[in-house]
Amino acid sequence: MSDDLKPTYTEKGKAFERDMDYIPDRILAGEHSADPDDATYGGRDPERDGIQVWPVEPGRYRLVAAPACPWANRSLIVRKLLGLEDVISVGLPGPTHDKRSWTFDRDPGGVDPVLGIERLQQAYFNRFPDYPKGITVPAMVDAESVAVVTNDFPWITHDFFFEWKDHHREGAPDLWPAAQREEMEEVMKRVFTEVNNGVYRCGFAGSQEAYEAAYERLWTAMDWLEERLATRRYLMGDAITEADVRLFTTLVRFDPVYHGHFKCNRNKLTEMPNLWGYARDLFQTPGFGETVDFEQIKAHYYVVHTDINPTGIIPAGPDPAVWETPHGRESLQG
Structure with missing residues (x-):
């Protein structure tokens, strides 16, 4: 989640409201989620809500997660805890940016070495040319098309656990204990x-x-x-x-x-x-x-x-x- 976005205030009291409307696509291991409590995609209908389901494929996706951002930091921790480093690569934008986007200014030449882009914004525009919302992290990006898949941060870590189970390291923690x-x-x-x-x-x-x-x-x-x-x-x-x-x-x-x-x-x-x-x-x-x-x-x-x-x-x-x-x-x- 990009912390530089202008806060949204209510008319009364000017209280901060966070926009939680993210790209709802999911990366799933099968026809439905492996989470028994999520058989209907978290209560959302793919056709009704415009959700595209992407397949779990080692090496296909790049997690773009700025270490500065707390929401992105979650995904970096879960990726390490579960041992997914060899199946999901990671791109690390620098901590400062302008109003347009997070940038890869700490990579050689200011370009992500896998995606070949200077700004995360480019991956969003490759998928949605007129994307109207903030360019947020974490984001899962399809490395081949260099197009964003999802930036729905609570579901990214949820799916790392439930959908990528076949690729977890031996002894990975049970982050979602059923009991x-x-x-x-x-x-x-x-x-x-x-x-x-x-x-x-x-x-x-x-x-x-x-x-x-x-x-x-x-x-x-x-x-x-x-x-x-x-x-x-x-x-x-x-x-x-x-x-x-x-x-x-x-x-x-x-x-x-x-x-x-x-x-x-x-x-x-x-x-x-x-x-x-x-x-x-x-x-x-x-x-x-x-x-x-x-x-x-x-x-x-x-x-x-x-x-x-x-x-x-x-x-x-x-x-x-x-x-x-x-x-x-x-x-x-x-």
Whole structure:
């Protein structure tokens, strides 16, 4: 999801609203999804809703995911956790861009070495010449036609788990445990609406009233998470799930960006013992920390959001070394 898009305000209170209308296509292993709870494509009808189904084919697709973006960071983590590096290649746009698109400015010659394009926008226009919406990451791109397949970020990681199972590494984690599915969906919904999107609701609030309401909602959820993690190592218990991936990408950006830049400053993450220990625990787990680039994260928010930070000055801190300190969460393992 491109964080540079202009926020949409309601008429009353100028509250931030996120546009969740993405390209709905899916990459599926068979006629229907392998997810037993998703036999009808997540409640959407392919013919009615214009969904095109693409086949799972190793080497066919390129995941374009800017490390700076929390929504893209999810897909990078899940790809690594499941061991899909050899079947789904990855393109990494740089952290700063103009209003048109994410760019591959950190690749040699400023061109993605597989897709042969300078801007992700080109892959969108190859599929939809008059694409009217924001050019967002993560995006799955068909490498042969260099055309975007989907940018529907919640379904991208969902399908990495359910549809690419034949290509998972041995011992890959069960990110969607069936026995906890119902509760996990509820937890993920609250994490998304109140925390993942809650920090943006604070940062892009268009009035004092909207900001204060967003701030209260965010911290109510953060306190709920602090309490939940007092007695369990991960959000759903003893094992990492998709819910942890979704929360982590916001937590790892909290002190470097959201605390000050988005005015989420009741306290720092480092001042919440359970959440801070939990975040470090995940960071130090293979698949998480190596996808995090604090330099790119800060460059994106502080340079691209000119309305919030017109000077473009990037803060020097905090010291990322704190993420490698002992977390002590092992004692909560059942």
